[in-house]
Amino acid sequence: MSDRKVERLINLTLALLASKRYLTKSEIFENVAGYEGSLATVERMFERDKDELRSLGIEIEVGTLDSYFEDELGYRISPQSYGIDIGPLTPTEISYLSLASGLWRDQIFGTSAIRALSKLSVDPKTAPLDPSDLGLSLITSNPSATHIETLMDAIESRTPVSFTYDSDTHRDRSVEPYQLTLLRGAWYLVAREIEIGELRTFKLERITGEVSLNPDIHTFELPEDLTALVARQMSFIQQESELTQVLIKVKKGAGAVFRAKGIVRECDHEWDFVEFTTRDLRETASEIIWQTESVIAQKPQELITQIHKILSQKIGGVKVHD
Amino acid sequence: MTELARNRVARALDLIPFIVSHPGTSVADLAQIFNATPKEIAKDLTLLHMCGLPGYTHLELLDLSYENPDFVEVINPQVLDKPRSLSRNEVVSLVLGLDLLAKLTVEPKILSELLELRNRIAKASSSSVEMPIARVELPSASESESLTVSLIVQAIAESKELRLQYISGGTSAPAGKRIAPISLEQSRGHTYLDAIDLELSQRRTYRLDRITSIALGEHLDSDAFILKTSTVSSTSSSNDRARDTGNRTEEVSPLLRITPVRIGRLFAEDHQGIVESNTIKGDSCLIQLAPVSKEWLMRTLLSRDGLVEFMNETRLQTEFETIARALFRRYDFPTEQIGRGE
Numbered sequence: 116m117s118d119r120k121v122e123r124l125i126n127l128t129l130a131l132l133a134s135k136r137y138l139t140k141s142e143i144f145e146n147v148a149g150y151e152g153s154l155a156t157v158e159r160m161f162e163r164d165k166d167e168l169r170s171l172g173i174e175i176e177v178g179t180l181d182s183y184f185e186d187e188l189g190y191r192i193s194p195q196s197y198g199i200d201i202g203p204l205t206p207t208e209i210s211y212l213s214l215a216s217g218l219w220r221d222q223i224f225g226t227s228a229i230r231a232l233s234k235l236s237v238d239p240k241t242a243p244l245d246p247s248d249l250g251l252s253l254i255t256s257n258p259s260a261t262h263i264e265t266l267m268d269a270i271e272s273r274t275p276v277s278f279t280y281d282s283d284t285h286r287d288r289s290v291e292p293y294q295l296t297l298l299r300g301a302w303y304l305v306a307r308e309i310e311i312g313e314l315r316t317f318k319l320e321r322i323t324g325e326v327s328l329n330p331d332i333h334t335f336e337l338p339e340d341l342t343a344l345v346a347r348q349m350s351f352i353q354q355e356s357e358l359t360q361v362l363i364k365v366k367k368g369a370g371a372v373f374r375a376k377g378i379v380r381e382c383d384h385e386w387d388f389v390e391f392t393t394r395d396l397r398e399t400a401s402e403i404i405w406q407t408e409s410v411i412a413q414k415p416q417e418l419i420t421q422i423h424k425i426l427s428q429k430i431g432g433v434k435v436h437d
Numbered sequence: 438m439t440e441l442a443r444n445r446v447a448r449a450l451d452l453i454p455f456i457v458s459h460p461g462t463s464v465a466d467l468a469q470i471f472n473a474t475p476k477e478i479a480k481d482l483t484l485l486h487m488c489g490l491p492g493y494t495h496l497e498l499l500d501l502s503y504e505n506p507d508f509v510e511v512i513n514p515q516v517l518d519k520p521r522s523l524s525r526n527e528v529v530s531l532v533l534g535l536d537l538l539a540k541l542t543v544e545p546k547i548l549s550e551l552l553e554l555r556n557r558i559a560k561a562s563s564s565s566v567e568m569p570i571a572r573v574e575l576p577s578a579s580e581s582e583s584l585t586v587s588l589i590v591q592a593i594a595e596s597k598e599l600r601l602q603y604i605s606g607g608t609s610a611p612a613g614k615r616i617a618p619i620s621l622e623q624s625r626g627h628t629y630l631d632a633i634d635l636e637l638s639q640r641r642t643y644r645l646d647r648i649t650s651i652a653l654g655e656h657l658d659s660d661a662f663i664l665k666t667s668t669v670s671s672t673s674s675s676n677d678r679a680r681d682t683g684n685r686t687e688e689v690s691p692l693l694r695i696t697p698v699r700i701g702r703l704f705a706e707d708h709q710g711i712v713e714s715n716t717i718k719g720d721s722c723l724i725q726l727a728p729v730s731k732e733w734l735m736r737t738l739l740s741r742d743g744l745v746e747f748m749n750e751t752r753l754q755t756e757f758e759t760i761a762r763a764l765f766r767r768y769d770f771p772t773e774q775i776g777r778g779e
Contacts, residue, residue: 121484129490129515171443211550211554216531218534233472236454236457267526295571404764429744430758
């Protein structure tokens with residue numbers, strides 16, 4: 116049964132792809148092998164077959180055969196939309212494609228990359244380099260697969276979306292999505308928040324629930340300077356702007372993590388001073404607390420404030436008395 | 438389980454152009470490339486042999502030769518000689534992968550070849566080169582981290598061991614390690630090396646910025662990658678980080694309430710390997726942990742944002758708050774500042 120269906124779908128693809136003109140349903144039912152039964156049966160079969168082929172990304176064009184008789188619809192697959200032509204691939208290019216596809220370690224793009232290679236007739240075995248030789252899997256798994264799909268749909272169709280975002284300020288967001296960016300194994304969405312009219316960056320893993328497309332609001336255009344705008348937004352995320360000098364006290368014989376990244380000088384018989392720079396005070400505060408009694412932050416004040424913020428959450432609002 | 442007809446159609450349509458450009462490929466190789474079994478490929482070939490253009494005479498049918506499973510060829514592909522167009526996800530996966538390789542390379546010739554190929558695929562797929570829907574960004578790495586990465590990549594490529602001086606979170610000085618590197622992975626702003634500790638024959642994860650020195654060692658044979666027990670084969674870096682505290686004397690498995698939900702969820706994501714369940718209740722996450730080092734857990738919870746409660750564990754709650762108060766006293770925080778955080 117399944118073989119007959121597969122055979123019919125392949126025959127239908129071949130017939131529609133080979134035809135220079137639109138084929139009517141009656142021509143299809145009469146000529147394409149596999150359409151057997153009453154008219155109602157083959158009609159239903161054909162409707163399902165079109166859906167199956169479209170779900171494979173095969174575009175079935177619908178048009179009229181004669182401009183004077185517009186009610187007679189026909190179907191065809193244009194060779195331009197069906198196939199991809201990237202020209203012949205050199206062995207080096209085959210290597211690059213194998214390596215590029217081998218980087219992925221997630222469900223959504225990992226599977227797609229393997230499928231893309233076989234579609235492009237790339238046999239990884241003929242590549243001079245094995246992807247596993249590179250040993251890099253810098254793109255990590257991501258739980259936001261459904262969000263990525265919806266957001267790519269929205270960016271392509273220029274459709275605003277809304278979602279609930281887990282943050283301290285406010286939760287419900289309506290945005291014009293501009294671009295997705297993968298950084299350090301996490302996906303970010305750069306978008307214009309409609310309510311405030313400003314560009315914002317959202318981490319996909321902090322989107323709770325569904326991402327809804329809102330075609331009723333309006334469509335939008337991407338800003339011409341998108342690349343620069345996205346780069347600026349992502350630089351905020353990377354926190355590359357400020358390098359802060361940090362001074363801490365570290366117990367002798369402890370805190371190797373800090374000693375390794377800074378200048379060490381003696382403080383007294385029990386403690387040493389360690390001076391180093393950081394781009395992320397929040398993370399440094401966290402690392403200092405992790406060392407418990409072995410490390411005490413000295414400077415800057417923002418670091419001490421961060422430590423205060425984290426620790427005060429842990430003592431349940433009870434005042435501490437000396 | 439019966440395979441979906443749609444999947445078979447897709448594979449069959451892609452098999453023809455592949456065999457056209459690789460005449461003489463074996464059924465076994467096709468199975469590997471198309472992620473199928475040799476039996477499935479053989480069935481596809483038999484079925485394709487029955488398909489063709491209306492008329493269905495020998496001139497219109499697809500003409501394949503597959504009687505010899507070691508040598509498959511297509512004699513007449515009819516109109517199926519070109520590869521099928523790529524789906525959006527397929528384009529994004531290749532374009533972003535090539536982008537990432539381009540960002541990792543310093544060789545101008547390779548860089549221009551990678552970008553030329555990337556643009557060719559994007560254009561042929563009608564994707565915007567200038568304004569792609571997705572892009573990839575590399576975090577800035579320090580010079581020493583870049584050197585470490587290049588040595589690790591070399592060690593993986595040449596199957597060599599690495600000798601490290603490594604600072605574990607709770608230790609006072611770097612310790613020497615002999616490891617067999619497996620792969621690099623990025624998570625939460627850090628690059629981790631997944632490897633086998635050759636002394637312990639156990640899988641471990643190392644944070645790159647905690648490697649103080651690194652050198653290539655001996656060539657490794659495949660025995661180096663055999664682990665001591667099956668239970669340590671988890672690749673969860675959080676699991677390994679949880680073990681990597683230096684103090685493994687007391688283990689606990691508490692139920693935690695972490696508030697707000699965002700912080701609780703982040704904790705659960707970061708430590709998937711030790712989280713048995715995570716339930717959202719109101720504005721908190723209730724997280725049940727598997728047995729884990731008490732010292733590691735205390736340090737980790739203290740150093741993260743959010744309110745933490747040990748449910749039904751008065752002893753642990755008291756101990757946790759005692760450590761927090763002791764740390765608090767080390768700073769000159771005004772007492773009126775003390776209270777629940779945001």
